[in-house]
Amino acid sequence: MLDTSEFRAALGLFATGVTVITTLDDDGEPHSMTANAFSSICLDPPTVMVCIAHGTNTHGFMEKTSKFGVNILRQEQQELGAHFAKKPEDRTADVEFNYSKADDQLPVLNGSMVFFGCEVLGSHVYGDHTIYVGLVKEMRRNESGAPLMFYNSRWYNPAED
Ligand SMILES: Cc1cc2nc3c(=O)[nH]c(=O)nc-3n(C[C@H](O)[C@H](O)[C@H](O)COP(=O)(O)O)c2cc1C
Incomplete structure (x- = not known):
């Protein structure tokens, strides 16, 4: 058996x-x-996947609505990445953000590099997570700047480390 830590x-x-x-x-x-268990799948059909823990609110909302948005963060949005990693009741910091609406009403997190609006095509439960396959129905790009990264359990900027 692998040691979990x-x-x-x-x-x-x-x-x-x-x-x-x-x-x-x-x-x-x-x-x-906040999520980093995200990957592309195919170009045709345009599909991506995310892996969502069953203990999250997001899991419940995705099960009900069968749709989700993926917003790729830029380095300047590190504070937002940390904010949305907390449980809603702990999101007490005064962090500035706002949303636009995508075609199907999904929230677009303004200022992100890319937004993918997805419909759930399929899902696979494994342990305490569900892998969702999303068909990308809408895309918005605004990719100037550098992406936010996560490495070794911390935010990571290759230009500084
Ligand atoms: C860098 C980072 C990446 C994360 N990636 C995921 C992920 O891919 N899937 C997941 O279920 N939780 C992930 N989390 C944890 C969630 O962001 C966290 O549980 C959050 O509080 C869930 O919010 P919710 O319950 O309101 O949906 C990540 C946290 C951090 C800091």
Whole structure:
């Protein structure tokens, strides 16, 4: 058996970008959570995947609405990445952000590098996570600047480290 903390540490050596997954809550209001378990799948059909823990609010909202947005963060949005990694009741810091509406009402986190608006095509439950395959129905790009990155359990800027 693998030692869990060693496994976690080894996985942390895979440097990733950082996204915020946007959904609609039970009142139709925007909800956001930070996620780095994101990957492209195919160009045709245009598909991506995210891996969402069952303990999150986001999981419940995705199960109900069958759609989600992926917002790729830029370096200047590190504070937002940290903010949306907290449980909503702990999001007490005064962090500035705002949303636009995508075609299908999904929230677009303004200032992100890229937004993908996705419809859930399929899902696979494994352990305490669900892998969602999303068909990308809308895309918005604004990619000037550098991406926010996460590596070894911390925010990472290759230009500084
Ligand atoms: C860098 C980073 C990446 C994360 N990636 C994921 C992820 O891919 N999937 C996931 O379920 N949680 C991920 N989390 C944890 C969620 O952001 C966290 O549980 C959040 O509080 C969930 O919010 P919610 O319950 O309101 O949806 C990540 C956290 C950080 C800091």
